[in-house]
Amino acid sequence: MVRLVVLHQASLGPIYGGRLSKYLREQGYAISPGSLYPLLHHLEKAGFLASRLKVYRGRVRKYYELTPEGRTCLDQVRRQVAGLVREVILPEDTAPTLRPSIDHPIS
Secondary structure, X not given: OHHHHHHHHHHHOOEEHHHXXXXXXXXXXXXXXXXXXXXXXXXXXXXXXXXXXXEEOOEEEEEEEEOHXXXXXXXXXXXXXXXXXXXXXXXXXXXXXXXXXXXXXXX
16 A cells, blocks of 8 residues: 555655655554665666655755656556445445355355
């Protein structure tokens, strides 16, 4: 789920690790820098994020942006999550369900 949040935040504009870490904490995700930065590097290596260095108040920050491949991945995951949410949230009479068959009744 954290990967999805990271890709979503990058889709909104350039992000850097410190701000992303704060946002994740605010959302209830307790992720350490020792986990967050390797995740950002992995997403960059996979081609979903691109980075650039920028000096801000005398400090160098690494900003990450969503790549076209990252956008494609995010769109695909959003569709999958939306389908799952519809199945779980919609009333029983409208959500697709697995019905027990005569050969394999659920007991």
